[in-house]
Amino acid sequence: xxxxxxxxxxxxxxxxxxxxxxxxxxxxGTGARGARAREASGAxxxxxxAERSGAxxxxxxAEQSGAxxxxxxAERSGAxxxxxxAERSGAxxxxxxAERSGGSSQADAASGQDSDDGGSQSVPxxxxxxxxxxxxxxxxxxxxxxxxxxxxxxSDRFVEVARRPIPKVPALRGRTVASVFAESxxxxxxxxxxxxRRLSADVISFSPAGSSLAxxxxxxxxxxxxxxxxxxxFVVRHGCxxxxxxxxxxxxxxxxxxxxxxxxxxxxxxxxxxxIRQVLAERDGMAVDDVGVDGFVGLRVAIVGDxxxxxxxxxxxxxxxxxxxxxxxxxxxxxxxPSLVGWPVEAVTxxxxxxxxxxxxxxxxxxxxxxxxxxFVPSPREYTAGFGLTARRAxxxxxxAMVLHPxxxxxxxxxxxxxxxxxxxxVLRQVxxxxxxxxxxxxxxxxxxxxxxxx
Amino acid sequence: xxxxxPAPAGAAAPWPxxxxxxxxxxxDETGTxxxxxxxxxxxxxxxxxxxxIPGGATVLDAGGCxxxxxLVDLHAHLRQPGAEEAExxxxxxxxxxxxxxxxxxxxxxxxxxxxxxxVALEVLALGAASLCRVAVAGAITVGRAGxxxxxxxxxxxxxxxxxxDDGAGVQDGGLMRRALDYARGLGVxxxxxxxxxAIAAGGLMHEGEWSARLGLxxxxxxxxxxxxxxxxxxxxxxxxxxxxxxxxxxxxxxLVAAAKAAGMPVTAEVAPHHLALTDAELAAYDxxxxxxxxxxxxxxxxxxxxxxxxxxxxxxxxxxxPHAANTKEAPLDEAPPGMLGLQTAWPxxxxxxHRGDPGLGADxxxxxxxxxxxxxxxxxxxxxxxAGLDRAGGGDQGGPVAAGEPANLCVLDPAHTWxxxxxxxxxxxxxxxxxxxxxxxxxxxTVVAGEPVVIGGEAQR
Numbered sequence: 001x002x003x004x005x006x007x008x009x010x011x012x013x014x015x016x017x018x019x020x021x022x023x024x025x026x027x028x029g030t031g032a033r034g035a036r037a038r039e040a041s042g043a044x045x046x047x048x049x050a051e052r053s054g055a056x057x058x059x060x061x062a063e064q065s066g067a068x069x070x071x072x073x074a075e076r077s078g079a080x081x082x083x084x085x086a087e088r089s090g091a092x093x094x095x096x097x098a099e100r101s102g103g104s105s106q107a108d109a110a111s112g113q114d115s116d117d118g119g120s121q122s123v124p125x126x127x128x129x130x131x132x133x134x135x136x137x138x139x140x141x142x143x144x145x146x147x148x149x150x151x152x153x154x155s156d157r158f159v160e161v162a163r164r165p166i167p168k169v170p171a172l173r174g175r176t177v178a179s180v181f182a183e184s185x186x187x188x189x190x191x192x193x194x195x196x197r198r199l200s201a202d203v204i205s206f207s208p209a210g211s212s213l214a215x216x217x218x219x220x221x222x223x224x225x226x227x228x229x230x231x232x233x234f235v236v237r238h239g240c241x242x243x244x245x246x247x248x249x250x251x252x253x254x255x256x257x258x259x260x261x262x263x264x265x266x267x268x269x270x271x272x273x274x275x276i277r278q279v280l281a282e283r284d285g286m287a288v289d290d291v292g293v294d295g296f297v298g299l300r301v302a303i304v305g306d307x308x309x310x311x312x313x314x315x316x317x318x319x320x321x322x323x324x325x326x327x328x329x330x331x332x333x334x335x336x337x338p339s340l341v342g343w344p345v346e347a348v349t350x351x352x353x354x355x356x357x358x359x360x361x362x363x364x365x366x367x368x369x370x371x372x373x374x375x376f377v378p379s380p381r382e383y384t385a386g387f388g389l390t391a392r393r394a395x396x397x398x399x400x401a402m403v404l405h406p407x408x409x410x411x412x413x414x415x416x417x418x419x420x421x422x423x424x425x426x427v428l429r430q431v432x433x434x435x436x437x438x439x440x441x442x443x444x445x446x447x448x449x450x451x452x453x454x455x
Numbered sequence: 456x457x458x459x460x461p462a463p464a465g466a467a468a469p470w471p472x473x474x475x476x477x478x479x480x481x482x483d484e485t486g487t488x489x490x491x492x493x494x495x496x497x498x499x500x501x502x503x504x505x506x507x508i509p510g511g512a513t514v515l516d517a518g519g520c521x522x523x524x525x526l527v528d529l530h531a532h533l534r535q536p537g538a539e540e541a542e543x544x545x546x547x548x549x550x551x552x553x554x555x556x557x558x559x560x561x562x563x564x565x566x567x568x569x570x571x572x573x574v575a576l577e578v579l580a581l582g583a584a585s586l587c588r589v590a591v592a593g594a595i596t597v598g599r600a601g602x603x604x605x606x607x608x609x610x611x612x613x614x615x616x617x618x619x620d621d622g623a624g625v626q627d628g629g630l631m632r633r634a635l636d637y638a639r640g641l642g643v644x645x646x647x648x649x650x651x652x653a654i655a656a657g658g659l660m661h662e663g664e665w666s667a668r669l670g671l672x673x674x675x676x677x678x679x680x681x682x683x684x685x686x687x688x689x690x691x692x693x694x695x696x697x698x699x700x701x702x703x704x705x706x707x708x709x710l711v712a713a714a715k716a717a718g719m720p721v722t723a724e725v726a727p728h729h730l731a732l733t734d735a736e737l738a739a740y741d742x743x744x745x746x747x748x749x750x751x752x753x754x755x756x757x758x759x760x761x762x763x764x765x766x767x768x769x770x771x772x773x774x775x776x777p778h779a780a781n782t783k784e785a786p787l788d789e790a791p792p793g794m795l796g797l798q799t800a801w802p803x804x805x806x807x808x809h810r811g812d813p814g815l816g817a818d819x820x821x822x823x824x825x826x827x828x829x830x831x832x833x834x835x836x837x838x839x840x841x842a843g844l845d846r847a848g849g850g851d852q853g854g855p856v857a858a859g860e861p862a863n864l865c866v867l868d869p870a871h872t873w874x875x876x877x878x879x880x881x882x883x884x885x886x887x888x889x890x891x892x893x894x895x896x897x898x899x900x901t902v903v904a905g906e907p908v909v910i911g912g913e914a915q916r
């Protein structure tokens with residue numbers, strides 16, 4: 001069932017544009033706009049666009065056929081699920097062919113168990129086969145609801161890995177992950193590198209300070225130089241939106257967006273969803289494996305603060321809405337994006353008190369002063385008065401409501417110190433889930449054919 | 456008359472040969488007729504139905520083509536001095552003549568900028584050795600810094616007719632007012648790059664649906680409109696003429712239309728890319744499509760087209776802005792704005808304004824189509840007049856195509872379809888937004904001062 005549904009969705013079309021349009025169904029307007037962009041731009045000059053939408057299709061394909069099949073195979077009925085996937089997924093079968101046989105053994109590798117599948121001696125797919133071999137995670141749009149669900153399911157397995165005495169699996173042995181962080185970050189970088197190491201990948205790390213970038217080398221040359229050393233995946237953080245997409249066009253490696261300007265931070269959104277799912281499961285007394293993503297349907301989420309300059313907000317809105325949540329934005333006008341056309345949000349308001357009693361998840365954004373947002377409100381004090389989650393305001397939330405924050409928190413500005421320490425504030429869980437979610441993402445992008453037949 | 460030495464020749468000496476342009480349709484401001492054109496010693500000698508070919512004449516076949524006064528670009532960045540790796544006067548002039556242009560106005564944002572006679576003379580000298588006529592625009596302020604007036608009189612004495620700080624607008628309204636008063640006395644025209652820097656706030660693309668979605672800082676249309684409105688008020692206050700460069704928004708064009716209706720001495724140009732491309736081009740974050748003013752919404756594209764049809768727009772000017780490849784292979788906040796335009800202006804203008812190609816931007820709303828002659832007028836005689844390069848201004852551009860007139864001509868094929876290849880363009884840079892795309896309309900021949908510098912789409916030197 002897990003494998004069949006997505007396979008039938010047509011997400012594995014070899015036509016790059018098709019994935020975008022098909023995915024648009026999950027988010028009103030996206031497909032139409034994507035189509036318009038392609039129409040306006042013609043075909044040939046749009047290498048970048050093709051890359052990006054192609055990547056979307058590819059991730060979709062991989063998620064929805066190979067990955068789903070792998071998880072299905074490992075978790076459920078073994079060979080039957082795999083065969084079922086192959087029979088039912090149509091176009092996906094071509095992309096997933098090598099991955100399914102190889103993939104099943106990877107899932108076994110991921111779970112650290114011996115495979116009972118004699119087909120684990122997989123044949124690598126020819127490079128440049130249908131749908132391409134490269135996969136990227138540049139935007140939550142690359143995943144869609146099914147892809148998000150796949151990541152969450154897989155990350156549950158990796159949470160389990162983290163509890164082992166030796167929290168390491170051989171899934172990506174022999175693979176090299178390069179983290180390229182052109183903007184300061186501690187937690188995201190460490191989280192990705194830890195995730196890669198727990199999957200047994202080699203990690204090389206690169207930041208502008210003291211590097212060739214500081215010596216005037218262009219980012220493209222730098223990236224291609226690092227790529228020439230043999231890199232399977234770039235994890236890219238940059239202060240300017242679009243750089244991960246550009247890097248994807250410059251190299252033959254997979255690219256994960258680890259935060260680009262005000263654009264997106266997809267793994268943050270995924271770990272937020274994983275955290276919300278955990279809390280919902282615990283509240284209902286269920287195992288997280290069993291809850292799926294149905295708990296998001298109708299979930300009332302308030303995203304509070306600097307939406308305009310927040311990549312966390314963009315990815316979060318896309319992910320939560322894709323899973324069926326109802327998103328309300330709460331911000332002063334100067335911290336809202338210039339247009340919300342096509343954004344899957346239910347409401348926009350400046351009255352936080354009004355929203356909180358009807359909120360299941362209160363997502364508090366950081367006032368991002370280092371990107372000049374400080375000047376968008378008269379003072380932190382006035383911001384706190386209008387939009388800070390103070391103790392008084394936190395008391396307006398329903399008892400079951402949870403509070404999330406992407407960190408780092410500025411206590412006393414967007415969130416009061418005592419509210420930050422309430423049990424309902426799940427910030428440390430978000431961080432803890434970060435590693436497992438990033439393991440899932442790297443595994444899905446890189447857990448390809450030849451990696452782990454010897455698990 | 457001020458004590459002014461004769462302007463140095465911006466064009467090469469007349470070419471001492473004979474050329475017959477056969478079988479085309481002659482189009483100029485006076486009308487359209489089937490005729491051959493005989494050129495000798497740099498001048499048109501005859502425009503007649505059937506001209507007997509003299510011995511030794513170069514014959515240019517114009518069958519199916521339009522024979523028009525050479526195109527005149529009000530707005531080209533030639534990059535010399537200072538950025539010769541991106542373009543030189545010579546390479547830009549080759550791109551120009553291949554695009555049908557017989558004259559270009561070189562923008563002053565070179566390094567050093569054209570804010571003094573020495574740099575102006577250098578560019579004029581390079582231009583005299585190039586393939587087309589090169590006029591220069593001077594800076595309004597010293598170093599284009601917007602702080603104090605550049606020596607406009609010294610530059611006007613060299614024949615400079617347009618002044619602009621292009622690349623940036625003059626932010627200080629008081630300084631702009633003084634510049635207009637001073638320019639009025641010199642008989643020159645100020646040209647403004649309308650962008651209120653504070654409102655633009657460092658934006659990288661048009662502010663709107665796409666910038667919000669892509670997470671890129673946007674430049675609101677208001678940044679352009681605010682300066683257009685301010686400058687129209689300053690024109691009213693001073694009576695000095697003003698030319699608006701590369702207008703890109705519906706609101707700006709409405710303001711200019713109202714000013715013209717009130718009889719004010721304002722003119723406006725638009726760039727080919729603003730006739731045809733929208734902000735959706737940025738969807739893949741390709742800095743190739745970063746330009747200033749930015750590519751706007753589909754509604755703005757339609758408004759720009761409409762303003763060409765209603766007479767609000769006086770010229771299509773390329774804003775040809777070459778950038779070395781490595782500078783465009785950078786994050787969007789580092790990549791410089793600008794795109795090539797000289798070799799694609801004619802087919803793009805033809806597609807957007809005459810054929811109304813829906814595939815090239817626009818919002819589906821019907822836009823009145825211009826005649827081919829009107830499209831050529833926007834690219835030739837009308838900009839020639841603004842630049843003071845027309846016959847009335849003492850220049851040799853913009854026609855008419857008639858016996859005794861200077862032979863600056865282009866032969867335009869409205870039907871030939873070709874695919875733009877960056878490597879095949881004459882510019883030293885490859886940053887054409889049209890690369891890889893197919894355009895209809897090409898330049899078959901170009902004649903500069905009687906010399907066929909382009910024959911059959913090939914530059915002759």
